Amino acid sequence: MNFSELFELSGLLGRFSPDGKCLALCVQHSLVVRDVSSLQVRQLYTCLDKIQYIEWSSDSLFILCAMYKRGIVQVWSLEQPDWHCKIDEGSAGLVASCWSPDGRHILNTTEFHCSLSLCQLRITVWSLCTKSVSYIKYPKACQQGVVFTKDGRYMAVAERRDCKDFISIFVCSNWQLLRHFDTETQDLFGIEWAPNGCVLAAWDSCLEYKVLLYSLDGRLLSSYRAYEWPLGIKSVAWSPSSQFLAIGSFDEKVRILNHVTWKKITEFEHPATIASKKTIVYKEVEKSPSVETERLSFPPTKALASSLFSTQSKYEISQVPVSLQYIKPVADRANPKVGVGMLAFSADNCFLATKNDSIPNAVWVWDIRRLKLLVVLEQLCPIQGFQWDPRQPRLALCTGTSRVFLWSPAGCVAVQVPGEGDFQIVSLSWHSSGDSMVLLSKDNCCVCYLEREEVK
Template sequence: MNFAEILRTSGSQLAWSPDGRFCAVPVTARLEIRDSSSLQVLITYNCTDLIQVLEWSSDSSYVLTGNYKRCVTEVWSIEDPDWKCKINEGSAGLIKVCWAPDSRHILTTAEFYLRITVWSLVSKTVSYIKHPKNIAQGLQFSPDHDYLAVVERKECKDYISLMETKSWHLVKHFEVATRDLAGVQWSSDGSVLAVWESPLEYKILIYSLSGHSLATYSAYQWSLGIKGVSWSPSSQFLAIGSYDQKVRLMNHLTWRIIADFTHDSIIDSENCVIFKEVEKPLTGYPATLASVQGLPLILETTYEEEETRPVSLASITTELGKQASPRIGVGTLLFSRDNRYLATRNDNMPATIWIWSVPKLSLKAVLVHVNPVKEFTWDPRQPRLALCTGSNHVYFWSPFGCLTVAIPGAPTLQISSLRWHPSGSSIALMGRDQFSVCFFDGQPKMMGLNSSA
């Protein structure tokens, strides 16, 4: 592994271009386009104000920046640095902006979800999508980029509109059998849609593109329900995380549950490997000097395999009924690219990551850390998981073992988020206003672990 020097950023933002050639980095109101391999600045753009949103077009020809306070979206061309486009929503306000898959249209959402505006960079025309519902996952493009699913709320009922992205014409509009739809997600092959209720009711529905309900599932009643949903890359499985601290795996043939993954605070199974993070603190004069300079007092941290059983995991005690958003339940679920592994986090055990073997439907490994995990994400090309906990260390897991790496010469960089390069050859380690990039020379050398799934 090789690490780049520490560079500046704003708001923990960085975006790799989809083709992997460039890296867009905002620094307050300045946008820097860097070479992805050397990190040399190639182009600099001066934006209207602080950059709050950053996104590449799918063809890597344009990059979008936005400022919600000023209701301004700006588009910059990589091939022609003198070209510029500016979109001002004015009094309607701006709370969300994104690219359309064709890289020639931009979608902006007005305040209070009054409307979604589709802006054309080619014809300079606009069109509107009315009655969008105020939810985070209410606007979803299909994986093949042919359709856009929009959740709508009219007359106290939920609807889904399917629009064709080439002409932006409505091709299907149907009512959904939900009381308060919380999210919609395309399957990875774009053949069906998963729709689920708000956390007040456990209910998930599968719809075909024709609007027909293929399946309805509810695990229990009268308790907080679904917290997270994730499709496997092959679309064979749908993982459903819930507030009862379980993940249920649904298959795509019968739409029935084939496995329950329970996140207990006590692990007594000997069929999984448990890794615990162990810190080695500074001592003597180096510790005194680090304390005076305000530097971390940790010299290094490593994973050690826990062989004894049972193992108790630290958890947060939550009194249900006294908190609006209790820190409990499985809200983050991520499949590896090869469909073999599922990584999850139970929110009342924030320092623990669970890795499940999908072929065996069993627990593969448990990673226990000293501090809560800020983010974890899979390598886009191979089963390699990267994690960060707000320290200057980055953690890796693969079927071959675990590894912890400290960023050299950056004791104050607190890694809070991670950005994989599309090729998986490097990963950006993001702090609040600084970042570094870890380049992989080859497969990281990790401590031994059985490589079978």
């Protein structure tokens, strides 16, 4: 495993292009585009204000930079550096911006004040080719309210009209309305297409446990409710094959629905004590390296001291039963640290990684083929994020330290990022090839290069 030098970064805004050839990094007002193979600067753009969001077009030819405070979106071209586009939403407050699947339209969600000091949202669709503008009224301010099918043909929008939830489905080729229907939700919180684009999942806020499955033509296929009164759904994830829908809940369980009957086939619990001998518990441990000081020339250089005297991390297999660190949530506070807040399926559909927020230092890996717990990774620090390799069953995770951790069916490894200073990794993202990752801290980032493992 090799690492690049550290590059300056702001806002955790570092993104690989979809074709894998470029890496975009933001530094305050500046957008730096580097060549992935050499990491040399390919383009440098200067925006009108501090960049708060970036996104590549699907064909990797354009990149948008959103400056929400100014209500401005700037678009840059990699093929024609002299060309640029500026979209100014004016007095309307810009709250979100994204590309359409064709990479030639930009969807801006704006907020403007109407009578009685009420706020109303509107989506504006800007065409880069024809410069035409289309409007979508009444989008709902929720966590996940605008989603596209994987093939880019359809868009679903969560809406709120007259104190009732609706979903509209549009054809992306001409932005015509295909279906419009109301939902059986009290407060629609999110929507998500199955990867095959045939089913749309919609779920209620945490106050109402309800998941609804709709067909492309708006028919309600099924609804699921695990319980009624306590806090309900916290996270939702489709498997890449569209065969399973995983629902993470505030009761610290994950429920798996199947695509045939849309009924629960199993539920995964996250107890604080691992007792099964069939589960492998990898525990991260720190050890100080032994250094023969008499062989050193003093004073050592900073780099030498950093490499010789810093603690090293590795995994050890714990003997069951194992008690994990459990943090009791504060019941009288909003957004309690409880429940399954992170879910991710591996690309081959064989594994599911989860995190129970009450046990912040552990990642759970479930075998979907056998519907059982396979591995628990117990870290020294709380999990900041994890992501699966897009090409093989290999999970990368970070804990706000200068180490990156990898799990695969072959085992676990903890790797220290070399260099001076305190590089605290709080986010990471895989390259589309699975051969590298970008590791992000608050102020810096670096690229980690890996050797591809053989999948047996």
